Amino acid sequence: MSRTSLTLPAGSLTIPSEQPDEMAPEDQVRLRRARAALWLGAFMPIIYTVGKGVNDVGGVGPLELLRGGGGLALYALVFMIRPPKVRSLRNGIAEAGLIFFVVIAALSCFWSVDAKTTLLKLVPLVVTYLCLAKLATLYGSVQETVCAVVTVAHMILIGTLVQLVIWPDRAYSTDTVGEDPRIHSLLPAIASNLFGLVAAIGIAGVCLTIGPRWTARAPWNVVLVCVYFVLLLGTRSRVVTAVALIIMLVCLFRVMHRSQNANIIGWFATAGIVATSWWITTRDDVWGLVVDFVVRGQDAQGLTTLTGRTVVWERVLPLIREDQWWGLGYYSGHRIGLPLRDSLFRNYSNLDNTWLESVVGVGIIGTTGLVVFLAFGVVRSIRATARMGHYRLLSTLLVIGVAWLTLINPTVQANTSTLVFFALIVFSTRRGDAEHLATWSLHESAPAKSTDLRREQ
Numbered sequence: 001m002s003r004t005s006l007t008l009p010a011g012s013l014t015i016p017s018e019q020p021d022e023m024a025p026e027d028q029v030r031l032r033r034a035r036a037a038l039w040l041g042a043f044m045p046i047i048y049t050v051g052k053g054v055n056d057v058g059g060v061g062p063l064e065l066l067r068g069g070g071g072l073a074l075y076a077l078v079f080m081i082r083p084p085k086v087r088s089l090r091n092g093i094a095e096a097g098l099i100f101f102v103v104i105a106a107l108s109c110f111w112s113v114d115a116k117t118t119l120l121k122l123v124p125l126v127v128t129y130l131c132l133a134k135l136a137t138l139y140g141s142v143q144e145t146v147c148a149v150v151t152v153a154h155m156i157l158i159g160t161l162v163q164l165v166i167w168p169d170r171a172y173s174t175d176t177v178g179e180d181p182r183i184h185s186l187l188p189a190i191a192s193n194l195f196g197l198v199a200a201i202g203i204a205g206v207c208l209t210i211g212p213r214w215t216a217r218a219p220w221n222v223v224l225v226c227v228y229f230v231l232l233l234g235t236r237s238r239v240v241t242a243v244a245l246i247i248m249l250v251c252l253f254r255v256m257h258r259s260q261n262a263n264i265i266g267w268f269a270t271a272g273i274v275a276t277s278w279w280i281t282t283r284d285d286v287w288g289l290v291v292d293f294v295v296r297g298q299d300a301q302g303l304t305t306l307t308g309r310t311v312v313w314e315r316v317l318p319l320i321r322e323d324q325w326w327g328l329g330y331y332s333g334h335r336i337g338l339p340l341r342d343s344l345f346r347n348y349s350n351l352d353n354t355w356l357e358s359v360v361g362v363g364i365i366g367t368t369g370l371v372v373f374l375a376f377g378v379v380r381s382i383r384a385t386a387r388m389g390h391y392r393l394l395s396t397l398l399v400i401g402v403a404w405l406t407l408i409n410p411t412v413q414a415n416t417s418t419l420v421f422f423a424l425i426v427f428s429t430r431r432g433d434a435e436h437l438a439t440w441s442l443h444e445s446a447p448a449k450s451t452d453l454r455r456e457q
Helices: 025-046 062-081 093-110 115-136 142-166 192-207 220-234 238-255 260-282 284-295 300-304 309-319 332-336 343-347 354-384 390-405 417-428
Strands: 003-008 011-016 452-456
Touching: 025 062, 025 115, 025 142, 025 417, 062 115, 093 115, 093 354, 115 417, 142 192, 142 220, 142 390, 142 417, 192 220, 192 238, 192 390, 192 417, 220 238, 238 390, 309 354, 354 390, 354 417, 390 417
Parallel strands: none
Antiparallel strands: 003 011, 003 452
């Protein structure tokens, strides 16, 4: 293993790291295979989904075995591959909070309203956490992890384009009566709301030149941004689109400072956006189309109640008052618990709120661990990526975006794409063997004159 020495103004820092290009060819092959297996294992619980009624939840059919057992098999396969560990990472407070949440969720099998379903849904979740924790050790730095996240986002987005061509009626559809169709991913199964965040990651990656090199080359960079933006609009998710637009605007202003040409292009783009927005607001016919597109066929009540979310949330609290500390058992917020107490919830797959679902499932006590995981994970992701330039910007926007989405969607407490991206970023910022993580990248600009980068064999 080689050692990389950085001479900084404050002193010298030597960080042991073994990069893939310094490994033997057979080690590089094993490392790539292990990464691919762990990525697939993390997405296996949402690799595909079908509509279910309340009575079908918790069944052990071929699809459930594939989604639940497939990730576990792939995780075991990684140990058979025996990939070289690129980084040794130590757990922190965020991981302690997550472990506490998982322990309470496991214990909830003893008092769950449906112990079998609680166990069957908890196992894939734990396997996903394990796959992501292991995957974080197979990347040499946080920057490399962020690149991998962006690359996977590109794969999902391009895959969704293929799905729209092959199965247009399924990739652009709705499962809610009275709503207009929306774009979502079928393979892996990512709902429209969360798919919008994936589109934002892809756009940010192109703008910040993070990810596969070909995505930064003209004309592909312009084509990808335009296509991904259309996919984002096709989700018709109001809140997620707003979050995604904020991410895109922040990235745009960051890119404008890259060079004089980028600054000029950025200001022209900003002026074009402002002019187009003004023109739309002055044309009643065009403005009507925009409003109809955003409203998605909902009435005023649907808009003021966040598509009925607030009505559901108000009905939940009285139902769990006697079980607020320990909950009804993990996954009770997903169909199995509340329908037994109120028939309203027979038509809802989840409560569209990470914290409320967690309280229903594992109570206030278990939810405390989840709060610690998310809060300390966000703070650590921001602090650990200091001086990483564009990588810090993208990872910070991603974790903050996921934290915001917890208020209107299931995220880190259930198998979702947001769980995969958020947890991997958080796990990759754990402390390594050295006091600090490496804070440079080959994708960044040349180091300052006060930085002496050298290799010592």
